[in-house]
């Protein structure tokens with residue numbers, strides 16, 4: 016009897032091992048099936064010309080399907096460590112999605128106000144009121160003359176990102 | 182093999198092969214129901230019928246719907262609404278049923294809570310029921326997205342963003358769920374799959390489980406009397422129908438269900454033909470635009486209470502971010518009801534009016550849910566925000582206090 020039992024146990028263990036490997040492999044496959052497709056990942060560098068912007072009036076451009084706010088700061092707006100300085104001008108570049116739940120805040124006078132749950136961000140993209148947990152996110156960009164290219168991590172981006180982490 | 186003989190009728194033929202006689206007995210004619218239950222116990226049948234309506238109208242809608250970000254909006258608002266014969270009817274029946282089914286689910290749930298039908302031996306009925314509620318919520322949400330209007334789009338944006346609040350993996354998880362950096366085509370097609378296949382089939386399986394869980398501890402009744410079903414059923418079968426406390430589900434009890442169902446269907450079709458609008462947000466008749474958020478975003482009425490718990494916490498407390506507290510509270514709201522059988526420490530099954538503390542608890546909960554629902558729809562500014570905050574706090578405290586309150590009730594009764 017013990018002989019038979021041992022053989023069956025062995026078959027059982029063998030099957031369990033094969034099934035575990037197969038199961039784990041298929042989970043990996045299923046996980047990856049829902050990852051963004053290569054065409055989605057490859058999509059998207061966007062050039063933005065900064066020289067024509069009017070101070071104090073943000074524009075919105077689309078990058079990877081997301082709105083990006085670009086604001087040229089006017090003289091009375093507070094300076095901050097995330098200002099992108101080009102020549103004499105200071106710019107704020109931010110992903111235009113509220114860091115709370117992703118609505119697009121609207122520019123009202125000198126703040127971005129999120130209608131969804133009342134969140135507010137100042138002209139430097141810092142949250143000043145309501146549920147948003149952090150400032151507006153910084154999209155990767157690089158600077159080429161008076162242009163920025165969204166989607167590339169340039170040295171200016173790295174500097175600002177580091178300053179924001181600190 | 183079972184003994185197969187020449188059958189004298191089609192019924193017999195099936196009986197020999199599928200044991201249909203025993204099956205109908207267990208499922209219907211000898212499934213015993215207490216006499217002492219009121220119309221609130223008819224909600225199960227209403228739900229079964231409404232779900233059937235959803236499946237059938239859904240099949241017809243699916244034949245013309247196109248799950249593609251460029252085509253979805255027109256396939257619903259033009260093809261189905263204007264071209265397909267009775268397409269408008271199928272859409273309105275589907276939309277209204279999706280909304281009304283939540284009304285019935287809530288009545289069903291609150292009835293169970295009031296009469297203590299989740300307790301002692303009936304925990305699995307309750308848990309499988311709550312699983313149904315969750316899968317229905319997922320189905321409702323994924324279906325809401327499909328017409329690809331502005332509300333669809335931004336609802337998807339907000340709900341998928343919620344997963345971003347999960348520590349460490351949050352951001353990557355959001356991208357994974359969407360299949361894109363944004364809510365996009367990949368998101369639509371996978372939600373389409375969930376809505377028309379995976380979720381309905383899970384719902385059907387859980388409905389089967391829910392029915393099965395009822396067969397063993399049996400259904401509760403208005404006085405929560407503990408009935409000896411075997412003895413009472415014997416009385417009934419012996420012809421002692423008057424004395425017996427139970428009746429068979431089919432054809433005796435179902436007649437009452439049918440009467441309630443008749444009234445419900447009149448109400449339902451009244452909504453379908455004259456007030457279908459309440460289930461259709463006007464904002465959703467604008468095509469989805471990822472560069473413009475509607476001024477004010479809110480979910481369908483049946484999610485408002487938990488939505489308000491989520492946004493009720495709008496300021497940081499003790500170093501915790503408002504966002505994280507809200508998310509935690511929202512998570513709590515969604516599992517609190519599931520835990521009910523274990524939070525209620527009263528050893529007896531009794532209707533709420535025989536448990537004074539619990540009775541108060543029940544009605545405070547009802548009022549709080551209504552307040553949360555109403556304020557969930559209002560803009561979250563000024564005084565509204567504070568009402569939302571307090572209502573959310575009350576909701577949480579109610580569940581924290583429940584074990585204590587039910588213990589006090591039991592002590593007073595001497596149990």
Ligand code: FES
Pocket residue numbers: 113114115116117118129130131132133134145146147
């Ligand atoms: S999404 Fe902006 S405050 Fe909630």
